[in-house]
Amino acid sequence: MLSIIISSYQPHYYTALEQNIAATCGVEYELIKIDNPGLMGLCKAYNKGAEKAKYEYLLFLHEDVNLLTVNWGKLIISQLSESDTGLIGVAGGTYVPAVPYGWFTTLKNARINILQHKKNGTKTLEKTFDASKEKVIPVDGVFLGIRKSIFNKFKFDENLKEYHGYDTEISLRVSTQYQNYVTSEILLEHYSKGNPDQKWLESNIYIRKKLGSSFNARINKDLEYQMYERFVRDYFKSYPKNF
DSSP states (O other): OEEEEEEESOHHHHHHHHHHHHHHOOSOEEEEEEEOSSSSOHHHHHHHHHHHOOSSEEEEEOSSEEEOSTTHHHHHHHHHTSTTEEEEESEEESOOOSSSOOSOSOGGGEEEEEEEEOTTSOEEEEEOOOSSEEEESSBOTTEEEEEHHHHHHHOOOTTOOSSSSHHHHHHHHHHTTSEEEEESSOOEEEOSOOOOOHHHHHHHHHHHHHHOSTTOSSOOHHHHHHHHHHHHHHHHHHSOOOO
């Protein structure tokens, strides 16, 4: 019923996740492991995994997670069965700024349900909504569910050669034909934090050049200004200039 696709380069995480899935999934599934110690970008790895999938419901999953909800497989299949649903995740954003950026803009526009580990060794429940699911536009790639019939119309963009932007890029394209959601019914523990480095910035610039930013029902001028300032700061951090 569910094909779970994992790009793996950390065996200790994968082994633990394999056991975790067996204990919590609750439906028939297959694990598709793409061994990827820097051999290919995440887009290529995930596309290779999807080609091997035998089930209609796909889940692209980071290996550094621990799924805490029992029978989460039934929940994701139920939500993906709804005809309007594109992608299902556990974190996403409700606004796409004009400047190149990822799924997260501000906490107000974020929909998150993750038990997140911090660099100082603590962990925090990051939960910004209470409904069973919320509409979003971009979805975070830690947990990406989609029907195979929909995925085959979009697939990941293999022009993205690294490990950034794969989730935002496919989310934006899917959102033009389907509704993306995040769910609060599935809780996972995530052991690492994102790394918005120069490669991340370059990926987002590519995505914005390719797809534009016309995804919002209305423009938030204050947020646009805030994101512009943040983009300029990040840009010159990655590409220092002497004036």
